[in-house]
Amino acid sequence: MATSETEVTGTDPYGNEMYKALYEEIMFDVGKLASIERSVLVLKPDVPMFIISVKMKAQQAAKTIGDIASTRAERKTVYISIVDETYAPGTLTALWKRYGRERVKQEDRLNIEVAGVEESAEVDVIPVESTEQPIREVIGALWRVMPEGIRNREVISGDNVITAVATEEIMRPEMLKEAQELHDRMVGEAEHV
Numbered sequence: 001m002a003t004s005e006t007e008v009t010g011t012d013p014y015g016n017e018m019y020k021a022l023y024e025e026i027m028f029d030v031g032k033l034a035s036i037e038r039s040v041l042v043l044k045p046d047v048p049m050f051i052i053s054v055k056m057k058a059q060q061a062a063k064t065i066g067d068i069a070s071t072r073a074e075r076k077t078v079y080i081s082i083v084d085e086t087y088a089p090g091t092l093t094a095l096w097k098r099y100g101r102e103r104v105k106q107e108d109r110l111n112i113e114v115a116g117v118e119e120s121a122e123v124d125v126i127p128v129e130s131t132e133q134p135i136r137e138v139i140g141a142l143w144r145v146m147p148e149g150i151r152n153r154e155v156i157s158g159d160n161v162i163t164a165v166a167t168e169e170i171m172r173p174e175m176l177k178e179a180q181e182l183h184d185r186m187v188g189e190a191e192h193v
Contacts, residue, residue, distance in 0.1 A: 004036040010043030019043055023052070023145050030141045038189070040182060049175050050150060052142050053163040053182045055189065065091055066124030073120040080123065082110040090128040098126060138162055154179065161186045 006024060008016040023041060027033040035057055042051040065071065068084040069091065080095075082088050088109055095104045095114055105113045117123060139155055142164045146153070150166040156179060157163070163186065165171070165179035 004033060004038060006039045006041070008041045008043065010041070011046055012043070015045065016041075016043060026145050027141055030137070030144070032138055032141050035138075038186070040186065042178070042182065045147075047167065047175075048147075048150070048169065049165065049167045049178075050146055051163065051165045051179050051182055052145060053161065053179075053186045054138065054142070055186050056138070056160040056162070058160065063087065063128060064124060065094070065126045065128055068128065071120035071123055073118060076116055076118055078114045078117045078120050078123045080112040080114065082112070085110065087128050094126050094128045095123075135162065139164065156180060156183045158183070158187055 006020050008020045008023075010016045010019075019041065023039070024033060027036065027039075036054050037057045038055040040051075040053045042049075044050070063084075065080065068087040069080045069082045071078055071080050073079075080091070082091055092104070092106060092112065095112060099114055099116070103115045105115070107113065114123060135157060139157075139162060142162070143153065146164070146166045150168050152168065152171045153164060153166040154171060154176060155162065155164050161183060163179050163183035165175055167175060
């Protein structure tokens with residue numbers, strides 16, 4: 001199931017392995033495991049403190065419809081067959097914005113028709129973005145991984161690294177410092193790849 005590397009450290013070796021399996025299962029279920037390159041979980045239930053740091057895979061650059069789909073024009077309609085599924089929602093949004101919902105017909109997730117367009121070249125140049133890594137969704141998934149009752153939470157995020165620290169006690173400076181050090185280490189790893 002896991003397509004990313006997950007490292008777990010903590011005070012309970014059996015608990016570490018169980019938590020790793022739970023973490024990977026939740027991230028898989030919410031569709032985020034495939035976009036994560038590496039995760040580090042620091043589990044200290046005796047404190048209690050939990051830190052999860054996630055390094056995301058490199059985000060795909062914006063492309064045009066011609067880059068991610070095959071298109072053909074026939075009788076003033078352009079037919080679009082999307083090849084790269086991560087761009088499917090962005091393609092539909094871009095077409096609605098350009099032509100309006102009434103002219104855009106979605107046959108299924110990957111096949112779209114645009115009425116009133118003479119040449120596919122007109123559609124090929126429209127920019128689209130991947131919706132692979134919404135940061136808010138990843139943070140939401142991290143909160144689902146945290147044990148219930150852990151209410152005091154902080155997030156540190158950068159371009160491709162997100163670190164969450166949580167405790168049910170007062171968030172002490174040393175907890176934030178440990179989370180920041182792990183975050184900085186993950187950012188450093190990302191920069192040296």
